[in-house]
Amino acid sequence: QQQVKQSPQSLIVQKGGISIINCAYENTAFDYFPWYQQFPGKGPALLIAIRPDVSEKKEGRFTISFNKSAKQFSLHIMDSQPGDSATYFCAASLARDDKIIFGKGTRLHILP
Amino acid sequence: DTAVSQTPKYLVTQMGNDKSIKCEQNLGHDTMYWYKQDSKKFLKIMFSYNNKELIINETVPNRFSPKSPDKAHLNLHINSLELGDSAVYFCASSQGTGLSYEQYFGPGTRLTVT
Numbered sequence: 001q002q003q004v005k006q007s008p009q010s011l012i013v014q015k016g017g018i019s020i021i022n023c024a025y026e027n028t029a030f031d032y033f034p035w036y037q038q039f040p041g042k043g044p045a046l047l048i049a050i051r052p053d054v055s056e057k058k059e060g061r062f063t064i065s066f067n068k069s070a071k072q073f074s075l076h077i078m079d080s081q082p083g084d085s086a087t088y089f090c091a092a093s094l095a096r097d098d099k100i101i102f103g104k105g106t107r108l109h110i111l112p
Numbered sequence: 113d114t115a116v117s118q119t120p121k122y123l124v125t126q127m128g129n130d131k132s133i134k135c136e137q138n139l140g141h142d143t144m145y146w147y148k149q150d151s152k153k154f155l156k157i158m159f160s161y162n163n164k165e166l167i168i169n170e171t172v173p174n175r176f177s178p179k180s181p182d183k184a185h186l187n188l189h190i191n192s193l194e195l196g197d198s199a200v201y202f203c204a205s206s207q208g209t210g211l212s213y214e215q216y217f218g219p220g221t222r223l224t225v226t
Binding site: 034041042043044045046049087089099100102104105107 | 116152153154155156157160168202204214215216217218219220
């Protein structure tokens with residue numbers, strides 16, 4: 001059973017455009033929703049994270065939008081740059097479990 | 113200075129062999145993890161240790177045995193390697209249990225079983 005569903009699988013965006021990646025989760029007990037960024041040959045790195053008590057979190061060009069009733073959250077990358085080209089993973093977890101459930105990843109390519 | 117390091121970076125071996133992957137973190141963290149990333153990039157937790165004590169043990173075959181000699185090291189030993197074990201294995205660490213602590217990932221070890 002896939003607890004975190006991520007889409008699209010791959011995404012191509014023009015430089016300067018907005019990249020949007022969507023995720024949906026099933027377990028309403030999840031209380032932490034991080035996004036990880038992974039470059040080829042590297043390990044994932046935390047990009048931004050949100051808790052369900054807020055509907056939006058912004059850090060620079062990266063914004064998480066969170067819809068608790070719909071059990072959905074999304075990552076928006078504004079003014080996308082070629083350096084943003086990477087694989088992005090949404091994730092969800094229960095703090096008490098200390099276990100992150102990852103989505104299947106979105107391979108993002110920003111055209112120069 | 114590398115925060116979480118793994119050795120080797122690449123490992124090619126034959127079916128049936130036993131191999132180990134080493135992980136070290138110099139962040140002073142209490143918790144360490146092993147993740148497996150398959151060919152489709154799917155990332156899944158295998159184990160976590162907190163202060164050398166096993167906290168999470170997902171449904172991983174018992175051919176996989178983590179060993180934590182001290183809280184800065186978490187090694188992964190794999191017995192009787194199978195073709196399906198081919199993947200990239202990531203070590204990670206965090207300050208403590210609980211997800212308010214960011215997990216820092218190592219660069220990964222690409223294991224290929226032939």
